[in-house]
Amino acid sequence: MAGTTSGRDSPARQHDGVSVPATADGPVPHVPIGLVTPDGQHLQVRLFERQQIELDSGCRVWRYKIAAPMWQAAADGGVEAVGFTTWVTADVLRPYRCVAYNTIPSHRVPTLPPEPETWGWVLRPVLGQRGRAVVHESNCRHAERAGAELQTEEALNALMLSGVDACHDCDAAAVLIPALQLGEGHG
Ligand SMILES: [Zn+2]
Incomplete structure (x- = not known):
């Protein structure tokens, strides 16, 4: 596991040592993102992809695949870094400034011709209301x-x-408003 030794010496940097999944084409793309844990801690985790799923109700929601850093006991008696991988929703994620989230693969429930999509934002002026605009996914x-x-x-x-407001019909408000409230101390 790359980075195990430095991770042990420097716990604050342990996320650097987490191994990431790889394919024949190389490491799976990922970007850092903030995660709020159930007890309110803020962790930096890795975001790998997002996927839209359809609930039994017919409602469509997005899920985000992340890996959180963790240690596990190694065969040599030490510890090695591992990534605990799980899916979460946008309301527990806190995007960082200066991170290009549109590089993450995005998979929408296929109704229209499937094409690669990205997680980005657009600013749309409110028609007829000068100076007002809404940020959307x-x-x-x-x-x-x-x-x-x-x-x-x-x-x-x-x-x-x-x-300027954030749209509540898409993930804009759920993702961006908490990130805004977090201030500039991250990312
Ligand atoms: Zn929207």
Whole structure:
């Protein structure tokens, strides 16, 4: 396991030592993201992909695949870094500024022709209301043809302007508002 030794010497950097899944093409792409644990701690974890699923009710929701850092006892008597992988929803994730989340694979329930999608944001002016705009997920039904895709940092900056709100029909409000409240101390 790469990074095991340095991780042991420097617990604060232990997430650096977590091994990530690999395919024949190399390591699986991932980006850092904040996670709020059930007891309120904030961890940095790895985000691998997001997937839309359809509930029994017919409602469609997004799930996010993450790996949290953990140790496990190794055969040589020491410890080695491992990634505990699980799926979570957006309301426990806290995106960091300056991280390009649109590099993460995104899989929507196929109704239309399946095509790779990304997790990005767009700013759409409110028609007839000068100075007002709404940030949407780029896949939001309200965001069609709204303009250029924003990185997370750009979306957060836009939300700090008066007159700009986050959409509640997509993940924009659930993901970006908590990240905004977290301030600039992360990422
Ligand atoms: Zn929206």
